[in-house]
Amino acid sequence: MRRFVTSDSHGGYKALIQCLEKCEFDINKDQLFFIGDVVDGWSETRESLELLLSIKNLVYLLGNHDEWVVSFYTGKMQSKESERELWLTQGGAATVKSYGITKPMPQKHLDLLRKAKAYHVTEDNILFVHAGFDTSLPIAENDKTDLIWNRSFVRKFYKLYTQHSPFTIKDYKEIYVGHTPTISLDQHQTKPLQMNKIIMMDTGAAFTGALSIMDLDSKQVWQSDKVMTLYPSEEGRNKQTWHKMNGSYDA
Template sequence: MSRTFVIGDIHGAYRALRQCLDRANFDFESDHLISLGDVCDGWPETKSCIDELLRIKNLTYIFGNHDYWTQQWMETGYVEKVWFRQGGEATIQSYQDKIPAAHLQFLNRALPYFLSDNKLFVHAGIDIQRPLEQQGPDIFLWDRTLARTAMEIYLKEMDGKLTTFDEIYIGHTPIPFSKPIHSCEVWMMDTGAGWSGVLSMMNIETKEVFTSDPVLSLYPGVQGRSKS
């Protein structure tokens, strides 16, 4: 029987991605993986990460802000300074001037968000005061308001409902925990794989979590992306 998983920001950490897939016994033919974006930038294996995701028959890929920067570089050759400092350099080096057409197509096909059974999957967040159709990349790829609200509620040990969705899964905003946290209907999935944290992948039906080793230990002597 097929299963559906969601995974947080990968940020070029191929070894962490492999650990999560292996520890979940992920079936590349029948299981479904929803990736919340930012496969690019930070650790040195963005190319290998996308190669791995392309092997997954049932993949839903959400567009992230680092994916946007990488897509722009792949299409135009332009290197955004802030992107270069925040992990873009590692992405450029991972391709060694040879960008497979399938990788640009992969990013071009990425979704702004994914909605299934009243469960919403989006990279950064949403404006809870506006319908989805009135929002765009500035919110979906960048905005941290929902993440900050969810974290504040979590730390205050409060409960409640923020939206009409049953569940919302977001990445983008790293949390200082080694497993995803649940606040109201929001699941925060970025457990810091782009820094010194771990990569987390979760079965959305059972809520079982599969995590990598701390990414810093998987790439000794290599620095992840720099903070802005």
């Protein structure tokens, strides 16, 4: 069984399909670790979740946007107006539109997100977590909110990495994270970034980058087209369409 990892497709179903096709992913035999945030941004959250549900060996990790979506579709966000407005402007509106205004999320889609793990460790000691963790604590003692939201882990080790300062995290063979787009740290870092044992998988699919998928064992990487070119008349989370950025208004 081959093992693959991807993250943060944010409603970009077309990009997800491209990645799976390029790596010749077998939905019945291969395993996919998805490090959260399949929702919010581009227009095809429904299609994306339906695709993930077809993968026999799927391990889905909870992302901060996933938690927002669960909160909205279970009614918990109803009394949190400011949080709801923030979510809607950060890609949530596209998710609502994907399912239909005032319509519920299908139970099987909601169940996938509700049952998502805050972290996962494989039998060969590889850790997957959406945002990062406090390395001074055992992973199980980390607060779930920090695991899916806090960027301190990435900031700390990216600073050491760019300063060429040695560091090690003894507890795990490798650590895969999403959440922080590599292109937000360095606009030229358009592929997954490996910092010692840490591998950052979010390559900006929600914004101007591509979606990436990696073979966990060979480390080969495949990428989609820039996701905004697959949805050229949608603003996504960029607040500007590909057509407008390139002077075309006829879409």
